[in-house]
Amino acid sequence: MSAQAGRGKQSPLVAIRDLAVAFDGVKVLHGIDLTVERGEAVGLVGESGCGKSVTWLAALGLLPKKADVTGSATLEGCELINAEPALLDATRGGRIAMIFQDPASALNPVIKLGKQVGEALALHRGLSGGAIRAEAKRLFDLVGIPDAARRLDAFPHELSGGQNQRVMIAMALAGEPDLLVADEPTTALDATIQAQILELLTLVRRETNMALVLISHDLGVISQTCDRVGVMYAGRIIETAQSDALFAQPLHPYTQGLLAALPPLEGVRRRLDPIEGNVPEPWNLPPGCSFAPRCPCRVDACEMRLPPLDLKAPGRLAACIRTPPLVQPQRQTEPVFA
Ligand SMILES: Nc1ncnc2c1ncn2[C@@H]1O[C@H](COP(=O)(O)OP(=O)(O)OP(=O)(O)O)[C@@H](O)[C@H]1O
Numbered sequence: 001m002s003a004q005a006g007r008g009k010q011s012p013l014v015a016i017r018d019l020a021v022a023f024d025g026v027k028v029l030h031g032i033d034l035t036v037e038r039g040e041a042v043g044l045v046g047e048s049g050c051g052k053s054v055t056w057l058a059a060l061g062l063l064p065k066k067a068d069v070t071g072s073a074t075l076e077g078c079e080l081i082n083a084e085p086a087l088l089d090a091t092r093g094g095r096i097a098m099i100f101q102d103p104a105s106a107l108n109p110v111i112k113l114g115k116q117v118g119e120a121l122a123l124h125r126g127l128s129g130g131a132i133r134a135e136a137k138r139l140f141d142l143v144g145i146p147d148a149a150r151r152l153d154a155f156p157h158e159l160s161g162g163q164n165q166r167v168m169i170a171m172a173l174a175g176e177p178d179l180l181v182a183d184e185p186t187t188a189l190d191a192t193i194q195a196q197i198l199e200l201l202t203l204v205r206r207e208t209n210m211a212l213v214l215i216s217h218d219l220g221v222i223s224q225t226c227d228r229v230g231v232m233y234a235g236r237i238i239e240t241a242q243s244d245a246l247f248a249q250p251l252h253p254y255t256q257g258l259l260a261a262l263p264p265l266e267g268v269r270r271r272l273d274p275i276e277g278n279v280p281e282p283w284n285l286p287p288g289c290s291f292a293p294r295c296p297c298r299v300d301a302c303e304m305r306l307p308p309l310d311l312k313a314p315g316r317l318a319a320c321i322r323t324p325p326l327v328q329p330q331r332q333t334e335p336v337f338a
Contacts, residue, residue, distance in 0.1 A: 002059070002177070006043040007027050008087065010076055011036045011074075011076065011224070012035035012036060012037050012276065013033075013034065013036050013037055013040075013075065013076060013178055013179060014019055014034075014036040014059070014074065014075055014096075014179060014211075014298075015035050015072070015073070015074050015075065015314065016033060016034040016035070016055070016059055016070065016071070016073045017033055017068070017071055017072040017073075017074075018031045018032070018033065018070075018071070018172060019031070019032040019033075019034075019055065019058060019059065019071035019072070019081075020069070020070045020071050020075060021054050021058050021063065021067055021068065021069050021070075022067070022068040022105070022320045023066060023067055023068075024066065024179060026282050026283045027119075027282060028051055028054055028235050028282040029054055029058065029235045030235045030236050031053060031071070031236070032051070032053070032055050032071070032237055033237070034237065035232060035307075036123075036179060036211050036213060037051075037211065038178065038209065038211055039205070039209045039210070039211055040211050040212075040227055040228065041202070041205060041211070041212040041213075041214065041225055041226040041227050041228070042211070042212070042213050042214070042226060042227070042228050042229070042230065042232070043213075043214045043216065043221075043223075043225065043226035043228070043229040043243065044213060044214070044215045044216075044230050044232060045216055045217065045219050045229060045230070045231050045232070046217065046232035046233055046258075046273075046279075046285075047217055047224050047233075047258075047278075047279050048217060048331040049232060049279050049281075049282075050232040050233055050235065050278070050279060051216045051232055051235040051236075052183075052216075052217075052232055053183055053215060055232075056098065056181045056183065056213065056215065057081055057136065058073070058081070059073035059081070060080065060088065060092055060096060060181075061081075061083065061085075061088040061092075062098075062212060063082060063093070063236065065066050069081055069082070072177075073089060075095060075096065075178075077086065077181075081092075081093030082320065090171075092147055093120060093123070093124055093172075093174075093175050093177075094124045094175040094177065095177055095178050095179070096177055096178065096179045096180075096306055097172035097173070097175055097177040097179070097180050097181070098102075098171075098172070098180070098182075098183065098286070099165075099168045099169060099180065099183070099185050100183050100184070100185070101167075101183060101185065101187045101188055102188055103138075103156075103165045103167065103168045104156060106159070106168055107156040107164060107167065107168070107256070107312040108171035109155065109156050109157060109254055110154075110155070111155075111185065112152065112153050112154065112155060113151060113152060113153075113155070113156065113159070113167050114133065114153060116150025116167075116171060117139060117140075117152075117167070117170055117171050117174055118133070118136055120174035121135055121136060121174045123175075124174060124175030125174065125175065125176070125281075126177075132196050133152065133159070135174075135277040136170075136174075137149055137152060139170040139173055139174060140152065140166075140167075142170070142207075143166040143167075143169045143170045143173070143200060143202065143204070144166060144196075144200060145163060145166050145170070146156060147236075148263065151163075152223060157241040160195035161188060161189055161193070162189050162196065163193065165185060165186070165189065165193075165197055165232055166197070166200065166230050168185075169197075169200065169201070169204065169321060173204065173208070173210075176208070177210055178210060178211060178212070179210065179211040179212070179213065180204075180205075180212050180213070181212075181213045181215070182201060182212065182214050182215065183215040184214070184216055184217070185197060185201070185214070186198060186216075186221060187216070187218075187278075193199075195224075198224050198225050199222065201214070201225060202225055206229075206253040212224055212225070217264055218262075219247075219255075219258045219259060219286070220262050220263070221243075222243065223243055223247055223261050226243050227242065228240070228241070228242055228243060228310055229243050229246050229253045231240060231246075231254065231258070233254050233290060233291055234279055234280055234282070234290035234291070235284060235290075236290070236309075236317040237257045237309060237317075237319075237321070238252050238254055238255075238309070238318065239251055239252040239254070239316075239317065239318045239319070240309075240316070240317045241315065241316045241317075242315060245315070245316060247259070249326070251312055251316060251318040251320065251323045251326070252291075252318045252319065252320050252323060252324065253291065253295045253296060253297045253320065253323075254275070254291045254294075254295070255318075257273075257275035257294075258272040258275070259274060260275075261273060261274045275312065276294060277293060277294040280293070282308060286303065287303055287304070288301075288302050288303040288305055288306060289302045289307050289319070289320070289321075290334075291301070295322075297307075297320075298322075299322065301321060302321060302322070305321050306319075307319045307321045310325075311325075311326075312325045312326055313325060313326035
């Protein structure tokens with residue numbers, strides 16, 4: 001359970017403010033604002049190259065040295081950007097854990113799984129001896145690895161991809177994180193296993209009150225798992241909303257395009273409409289709205305200036321001059337991502 005539980009709802013667990021990243025003078029992230037509350041599941045969605053991973057890698061100090069990172073990312077008020085390496089080391093894997101798409105590359109192939117989880121338990125929880133094995137087995141049970149005691153002595157290649165992803169989740173949970181950032185955790189898995197891993201993440205979140213950030217290019221994956229969604233395009237957040245509201249009525253034409261490109265739900269016949277064209281390269285952004293060249297709603301004004309991320313309805317922001325407010329928004333007392 002979070003060390004902060006019971007403190008009352010004040011500042012968000014994580015607050016990212018005006019976060020920008022450039023590589024070799026080319027800006028790939030342009031002033032991201034994003035908050036995550038305790039226990040909340042936030043999805044970050046967008047096509048490849050939109051800046052979803054870089055946002056979190058920057059916040060956790062995981063980008064290469066050549067990256068120029070500005071802005072702020074705080075964990076319960078504690079600044080992480082340009083923080084001392086000791087603070088970042090303690091935060092990563094401890095208060096904030098991250099799992100990635102490919103468990104095989106994150107696990108050490110020559111070390112038994114139990115030992116790998118054990119190292120995380122020793123590092124982040126100070127456990128030793130028999131307590132490590134007992135806790136590692138408990139974590140394997142929690143993430144649904146069958147015959148957990150025996151699997152602790154297995155090597156990664158002896159388990160399937162889905163089971164190794166469960167091991168990665170167990171390792172992430174070893175530090176009892178307040179936030180798990182899962183970057184495309186199911187992309188490499190087949191549909192059935194994918195659904196099981198998403199269910200597992202939801203189950204674990206409910207049992208531990210851990211917050212979850214789920215990064216995916218697949219709006220379907222996000223919809224199953226997240227309370228709130230941020231849609232990214234070309235290094236910016238262009239729409240945010242509660243998941244159900246976003247699915248019921250996507251406001252930004254890009255979000256509408258992502259939804260139209262989703263495979264039909266079982267029993268629902270729907271045409272699959274991929275968005276034509278590609279995300280622009282960061283060094284070659286068009287003037288005005290970055291999505292304008294692909295946008296079916298484009299007018300000349302779209303190419304004149306960058307649309308601000310405006311409040312279109314309570315709890316709903318969208319960066320599009322073609323999207324009128326749904327209802328006259330009341331002054332927001334609980335900002336969505338700001
Ligand atoms: N180390 C790096 N050096 C230079 N450019 C980088 C580096 N890492 C990321 N980028 C660039 O930053 C932009 C955002 O990348 P990012 O990986 O965040 O996108 P993404 O939305 O997570 O996409 P994907 O789903 O493919 O991971 C891309 O243009 C990418 O090429």
